[in-house]
Amino acid sequence: MKYEKLEPAAIDENLAGLSGWTLAADRLSMSKSFKFRNFIEAFGFMTEAALAAEKFNHHPEWFNVYSRVDVKLTTHDAGGLTEQDIKLAKAMEKAAARRAD
Numbered sequence: 001m002k003y004e005k006l007e008p009a010a011i012d013e014n015l016a017g018l019s020g021w022t023l024a025a026d027r028l029s030m031s032k033s034f035k036f037r038n039f040i041e042a043f044g045f046m047t048e049a050a051l052a053a054e055k056f057n058h059h060p061e062w063f064n065v066y067s068r069v070d071v072k073l074t075t076h077d078a079g080g081l082t083e084q085d086i087k088l089a090k091a092m093e094k095a096a097a098r099r100a101d
């Protein structure tokens with residue numbers, strides 16, 4: 001399935017509807033640092049997000065240390081942000097909300 005890069009206005013609109021995500025200066029990716037109570041909560045989030053990623057066939061770049069998960073989303077096949085990134089970001093928000101620190 002081919003996904004088209006989002007138009008600049010669509011990127012801004014989608015980011016405005018999400019909390020805590022930062023658009024990269026080159027506007028090709030979006031990032032968020034998620035914080036949890038401890039490692040097990042962070043890993044639970046990653047497990048739930050991984051299942052969503054697999055379902056969407058869209059995978060995050062991420063880094064975990066203890067209770068923190070730094071996430072970067074971009075669509076490698078499209079060379080920028082697509083609706084796939086927004087969909088995964090929303091799933092991550094849900095997974096994180098259930099584990100608020």
Ligand SMILES: C[C@H](O)[C@H](O)[C@H]1CNC2=NC(N)=NC(=O)C2=N1
Pocket residue numbers: 057058059060074075076077078
């Ligand atoms: C072949 C397969 O559909 C692609 O490699 C998928 C897998 N997961 C992916 N994840 C992300 N973030 N970007 C992609 O372009 C991508 N492409």
